[in-house]
Amino acid sequence: MEIILLIRLTLVVLLMFTTSCTAATPLVSAPPAASMSAGHPQQFEPPKWVKSPTAKVIDASDYQAAGWDGGFLLATDNQSEGAKVLTSKDGHDWRVTAPAGMVELKSGLSAQGRVAAGYGTAGYLLGWSSQGFTVWRTEDGERWESLPLDIGDLDIGSRSDLDLTITAGPHGVLVVGRDAYYPHRYNGTYVWHSPDGRSFGTMTSVPEPAEKSPYGVDAAATPSGFLISMNGEKAAVLLSSEDGGHWLEIAGELAWTRMFGRVCSNGSVVVGFEFYQRPGQVPGDGELRPWYRHGGTWSPATLDPGRLPDAGVVPANERRINVVRNWGTGFIAIGNTFGGDGREVAGLVWYSAAGSTWTRMSVRENGFDSASELMDIAVSRQKAVLVGFSSDDSHQLVMWQADAPPLPGR
Secondary structure (H helix, E strand, O other), X not given: OHHHHHHHHHHHHHOOXXXXXXXXXXXXXXXXXXXXXXXXXXXXXXXXXXXXXXHHHOEOOOOEEEEEOOEEEEEEEEOOOEEEEEEEOOOOXXXXXXXXXXXXXXXXXXXXXXXXXXXOOEEEEEEEEOOEEEEEXXXXXXXOEXXXXXXXXXXXXXXXXXXEEEEEEOOEEEEEEEEOOOOOOOOOEEEEEEOOOOOOOOXXXXXXXXOOOOOOXXXXXXXXXXXXXXXXXXXXXXXXXXXXOOOEEOOHHHHHOOEEEEEEEEOOEEEEEEEEOOOOOOOOOOEEEEEEEEXXXXXXXXXXXXXXXXXXXXXXXXXXXXXXXXXXXXXXEEEEEOOEOOEOOOEEEEEEOOOOEEEEOOHHHHOHHHEEEEEEEEEEOOEEEEEEEEOOOOOEEEEEEEEOOOOOOO
């Protein structure tokens, strides 16, 4: 048990990604860049964030956020308070709700696993009920429909046996699971796909890295399908699928990397962040190096570290990225400085038109210095909500809102 706990702690530290320091670039004054989405240049406008005055009524925890046409949801699950779910029509007023029969959300909100997703007409939660692993679906944020997952011939002894993650997009809902323990008892990474978000098909498996490892699986829904990233100790796998059933390996020359996560795709561009650790560095004290794939070729991207006298301008090993999402035809990434031990704390937001250059937004002008961490971002009907921890001692959430551009095809 002590070995398992040590490995889990190491995973959490390793997945607190940091970002590489590059030459400083303008923060807010940079002109909109052209997007390569679908091969056609388009103007790209960064978001304008406004802090929500009513957000501090919510006690803080490790929340994940999701949005769909009917509103927003926040979900958390921790040892002291258990599972907690909130929904909102507008991102300002929140109410506590929970699906009937929900025992626990999976997977514990640690590492890369996600329990909340949303797209189109519905929002989704992934958890455990008396029927086993279950996805709950809602259209109004009040009434929930349970969709049990068929685990086939897997001999699952408890709800902690598999780490699961869920994602939703225009091609349906995808659930991905992998053995939560090391060494592994189950040989495979498992996938459940629902084209319409109303019922899930038979469980299937996907190729894994040649060398097994305890690292988690990251999954993302994209305008053209889905992405799954997995990491072995000396190899990585990045898979792309249009239908959730047939998978193509696209890691290419990046397959040698030890850690590859925070993946996203928009149009013909795929972005991902390589976790790089120099020889002799303390485990987890590495850097995130951004990459982008266009025309089948991977190239290194540039990441703006910010510029003094703005807040949050810290060394590379004191920054991390928590979430990468589509933003219109481009991308947005959120994270924070790795505070503690007297180090500066601040939320950090980057945007990119085409994945090749990431521009950091001003921390002080947007009030991100009032957050010790930015946890998640969600979009509902072209309104975005940004969720973070307060940097003071109030133990409450802080939120921002912005107008979001429509996603391609919507």
